[in-house]
Structure formats: structure tokens, C-alpha cells
Amino acid sequence: MQYFVQLLISGLAIGAIYGLIAMGFAVIYKSTGLVNFAQGEMTMIVAYIAWTVSTTVSGNIFVVSLAAILAAVVLGLVIERVVMRPMLGEPVFATVMVTIGLAVILRSSINFIWDAYPHGLDVGVGRGIVRVGGIGVRTGQIAVITTLLLLLAAIWAFFRYSKTGVAMRAVAADDRTALLMGISATKVHALAWAASSVIAGIGGVFFALSYDLSPAMFQLGLKAFPATILGGLDAVIGSGVGGLLIGLTENLAGGYISSGMKEVAGFAMIIVVLMIRPFGLFGERDIERV
Amino acid sequence: MRTGDYKQTYGELVALVDSPPVWLWSAVLVLALVVAPYVLNAYALSFLIIILITMVGALGLNILTGYTGLISLGHVGFLLTGAYGYAVLVSKYQLPPLVGFLGAGIVPALASLIVGAPSLRLKGLYLAITTLAFSFIINTVILEARWLTNGARGIAVPRPEILGLSFESDAAFTYLCLATAILTLFATLNIRRSRVGRAFVAIRDNDTAARVMGINLHAYKLLAFVTSAFITGIAGALYGIYLSFVNVEGFPFLLSIEALAILIVGGLGSALGAVLGTVLIVLLPEATRLVFSLFSAQMDAMFTTGAQELKSMLYGLVIILFLRFQPRGLVGVWHDLKRTWVNWPLRY
Numbered sequence: 351m352q353y354f355v356q357l358l359i360s361g362l363a364i365g366a367i368y369g370l371i372a373m374g375f376a377v378i379y380k381s382t383g384l385v386n387f388a389q390g391e392m393t394m395i396v397a398y399i400a401w402t403v404s405t406t407v408s409g410n411i412f413v414v415s416l417a418a419i420l421a422a423v424v425l426g427l428v429i430e431r432v433v434m435r436p437m438l439g440e441p442v443f444a445t446v447m448v449t450i451g452l453a454v455i456l457r458s459s460i461n462f463i464w465d466a467y468p469h470g471l472d473v474g475v476g477r478g479i480v481r482v483g484g485i486g487v488r489t490g491q492i493a494v495i496t497t498l499l500l501l502l503a504a505i506w507a508f509f510r511y512s513k514t515g516v517a518m519r520a521v522a523a524d525d526r527t528a529l530l531m532g533i534s535a536t537k538v539h540a541l542a543w544a545a546s547s548v549i550a551g552i553g554g555v556f557f558a559l560s561y562d563l564s565p566a567m568f569q570l571g572l573k574a575f576p577a578t579i580l581g582g583l584d585a586v587i588g589s590g591v592g593g594l595l596i597g598l599t600e601n602l603a604g605g606y607i608s609s610g611m612k613e614v615a616g617f618a619m620i621i622v623v624l625m626i627r628p629f630g631l632f633g634e635r636d637i638e639r640v
Numbered sequence: 641m642r643t644g645d646y647k648q649t650y651g652e653l654v655a656l657v658d659s660p661p662v663w664l665w666s667a668v669l670v671l672a673l674v675v676a677p678y679v680l681n682a683y684a685l686s687f688l689i690i691i692l693i694t695m696v697g698a699l700g701l702n703i704l705t706g707y708t709g710l711i712s713l714g715h716v717g718f719l720l721t722g723a724y725g726y727a728v729l730v731s732k733y734q735l736p737p738l739v740g741f742l743g744a745g746i747v748p749a750l751a752s753l754i755v756g757a758p759s760l761r762l763k764g765l766y767l768a769i770t771t772l773a774f775s776f777i778i779n780t781v782i783l784e785a786r787w788l789t790n791g792a793r794g795i796a797v798p799r800p801e802i803l804g805l806s807f808e809s810d811a812a813f814t815y816l817c818l819a820t821a822i823l824t825l826f827a828t829l830n831i832r833r834s835r836v837g838r839a840f841v842a843i844r845d846n847d848t849a850a851r852v853m854g855i856n857l858h859a860y861k862l863l864a865f866v867t868s869a870f871i872t873g874i875a876g877a878l879y880g881i882y883l884s885f886v887n888v889e890g891f892p893f894l895l896s897i898e899a900l901a902i903l904i905v906g907g908l909g910s911a912l913g914a915v916l917g918t919v920l921i922v923l924l925p926e927a928t929r930l931v932f933s934l935f936s937a938q939m940d941a942m943f944t945t946g947a948q949e950l951k952s953m954l955y956g957l958v959i960i961l962f963l964r965f966q967p968r969g970l971v972g973v974w975h976d977l978k979r980t981w982v983n984w985p986l987r988y
Contacts, residue, residue: 575773
């Protein structure tokens, strides 16, 4: 029983990280209709920048998190302006291929800017252990689950009440009508890339806190993919929840079946989801008019 | 004066080549390639072999991505299953190499049926996602199935002997690759000219319209996927023989990206494009290394230490730049050149 609860908690913690990255996927898909194959790589870059700040400037948690968020905003804006905006209006096939190219470039840039060895991100907190009824939980694990829940609430409120949020939903629903209403699609796209980069970057920093940084970290993006498929590619909140579910499944499969299953569980789930509910648990069913 | 390239009958539209000199030049090229193994040194010959093998794989992916317009990010999975299909049949069960090659095609084709049947029912990018998943799952499957695949230890593959001919030497192996590449080229060109190929292209251009014209979308997409996996599997077997050793490490994910880069650089949906793209992409890292080594020895050293990373960066850059500035690829450049040549000094 204790083993089960332990698996459950660590599953939720890693699932929360997947959820954050999955929300990054969903934010971009919702406002631009693109699957961003470079999401995992962006996550990794933000985490590496946070690490550089923590070793060179200051290890203070607030400095590091502020720097990470700023870096993520800049990264998202630069990618949108330099790489994605020139592709506006091109076929989806071409734009998606551009994100794949971008992913490969970012992935290998790690080895040139930083190095190929694993590093631990140490900001003085996150690795301590709190005991709750005989079960040890890391503070970092509690923090990441709380952050995910807070962000979910904040994003729900943002899309529901704020003017910008409504504008983003409008562009997603029908970009031409949105343009006629005076909404700037490029501004919405830039905002989406920045927001997605920040949300996923937070996930990356949390991952670096509890585990280690390494050039293989981009695989987090692959792991988060099933989460966003499960939640629905266009459902931001759903993707966050999907992340928790994928984390749980993966950990339980790893704990009770075999460690090889842990790597595969998420992908196996994608195939099942695509067969039963291709638009995800919370996604909108796509109806096509001819 | 010749004013353009007009097609006046349906026969001309589906002809294999649109002017007779193409046959002549192709024959000259093939002759040059036949002589090549005796002229080139071992280093240059290894590039020729890699180009020919990669061409088979690229032509395989071209059926799926170029003709049918579906993205696969997991074609390295089919290369891998093809190589294992050959290695297990030939090295482990001592079957003749021709059976091995057949197996190298059939095993990935079966795998593609399993992956494709659920994911091709859906529109859009879902195939990219499931094939990506497949290429990771298949690694785990191969590592776990030790009784068949020796797990992480891999299988040694000797150069084959087919119908009494030995392909032991590099020159002979080049001929094997050349023959396979030419066969594949003709096969894909002929698929494109047939009813099936036209259905593929119709699906790529507008799937709703294709469906209205009576094309069974699911069946034809699946057919494209299975054919593509079959051809890629053959390329995998050749690559396995070339490496003389098949294991999971020999087939990194980068190969999937390389294949897509080839198609984009060459020009999507054209067999000529796949050939041109292969030559460019295979030689690109080497050419870049040469250019940089002219500047300084330090750059040269960087290339040897971070070869894999630099390669991926180059591929990524080439993909983005071509999509941005020359979306029709090298084939587009070639067509523009031809038109300028014929019409000069007029614009058109």
C-alpha cells in the first residue's frame, strides 16, 4: 500500500511537469493551429539558462525563477519573430516541418553553448523531504503539483475573463472574423509563443530541480506529447490534467509491470486514445464543412 | 521556335520521361557509376555506397511524404526493423540472402500496418505523432526481445552471396546497392504514373475532393504507408550489411530527420528531387567540414568532436532555409534553370 502511494505521488509530480509542457503545446496549437515539435527543446533551453544564472549570478530561488521566466519570454518572442512569422500563411506541412528543423537546431546547440555532461540545478530548496503519515515527499514535488494547479486556475480565468484571453480564443475559433474585429493575429501569435515558452519553461526548471539537467532533456517534450493528445490538442486545461494522468499511468506501469513499460506506457496510451477519442478527453470535436 | 513544353495526349502526361535525351544522359550516368568503383578510392566509394543506400530510403519516404503528403517522423523505425528482419533471417536462421531481403521488406510492412491502421483514420498530423512514438517503442521492443534479437548486443551481418555471386568486396557491394537503387527508382516512378499513384497525389492535394472522386482514403493512405515502409526496410537491410553489424545504436533518431531534410531540399513529391536531395544532404556535412578546415585547424577539430551535433544543426538549418526561400527544392531550381536556358534572353 505504501509502495502504491509512493508511486502515486511521484507519478503525480512527474505528471505535473508533463502537464506544464503539454499546456505549452496546447497554447500554441490553440492560437496558431500548429503542433510545435520544438517544445521539449525550448523547455530544455530555459532550464539550462536557469542553471547558468544559478551558478554565475546568484543561487537565490527568486532571482533564478525571475531570470528563467524572462529568458523564456525572450526565447518565445525571438522564435516567433525570426522563424515562425515569415512562415505565416504557408501550408501547415511547411510550418510544422520548420518547427522540426528548429527542434534539431536547438537540441544540438546545447552541446555547443553548454556541454554534454549532466548538471544539478541547486537553489537551496526542492530536495528536502517532508514526511506525511510515514510517506516521504520531496518539497519540489509538492511545489510542482501546486504550481500546476495554480497555473491551471490562472489560465482558466485568463481565457474566461480577460480581454486578451477572449481575443486569443477568437483567433483560434476563426482567424478571419477575428481580424475583422480588429484583433491583431501576429500579436496573438507572439503572445502564444511567449506564454507557451514560459509555461513549458517552468516545467523544465522544476524537472531540473528534482532530477538533473542533461542534453537528453528534450525527451520531456516527447513524454509530454501523449499528455496533450490525451487532454486534447486544443484544450489547455485538459492538457494539464492529461499530464497528471500520463504521469500516473507511466509510474504505475513502471512500478508494477517493468521498467521498459515505463518508457513506452505514454506512447501506447496515445495509440489507444487516437483510436477511441482522437480529439482527446477535453478537446473539441473537429467538424469539417466542405 | 520552341515556346514551351506542351503535353497534347494523355500518353505524354504519364510518360516515364518527357524527352528522349533524358534516357541518353541517364545511361551515361549509370555507366559512370558502373565504372566508379574502379576509379574512386575507398573513402569516396564509401560516400557513393551511403548515397545509394540513402537514396533507396529517401525514395521510400517520398511515396508517403512526397506523393501522399503524410509526415512520418519514425522512418528510422522501419530502417531498423528492416535491418533486423534481414539479420535475424540470414545470420540467425541461415536462410538465403534473397529471402532475407524479402523479410527486410515484409517485417517493416507488417509493423506499418499495426501503426498505420489506427492512426491513418485521422486527419492531419497524427501520423507524425504515432510514427514518432513507434520509433521509440520499437527500440524498447528490440532490446527486450533478447531471444530473437540478442538485445543490446546486436547481430553481426556478413556481406551476402546471391545466386553464386559474392558481394564481399566494396566494389561488388556498390553494384548491389546501385541495382537496388535503380530498381527502386523505377518502381516509385511507375507507382507515380499508375492509378494508385494518382490517387496518392489526389489525397495530398485535397483529401475531401479525392474522397468525392471515389478514392478510399483510409485504404490508399495505408497502402502508401505500407509501400513506403517496405522500401525503407530494404534500405535498412542494405545499411545493416554495410555497417556489418545491426544494433539499436546504429540507427539514431537523426536518420528520420535526415530523410525529411532530403525530401524538402530535393523538392517534395519528385523522384528526381529525392535523388538530388540525397546527394546534397549526404555530402553536405563533409563539404562544410572541408570549407571550415580551410579557415582554421580549430574548426576542423570541432567537427571531429561534435560531428553528430553539427550534422543535426546543418540538417535543421537546411530544412528551415529551404522551406523559407525555396519551398520547391532543388527540383524547382532545376526547372527555373531549364526555363531560363530555353527562353533567354526573354523572361518567359
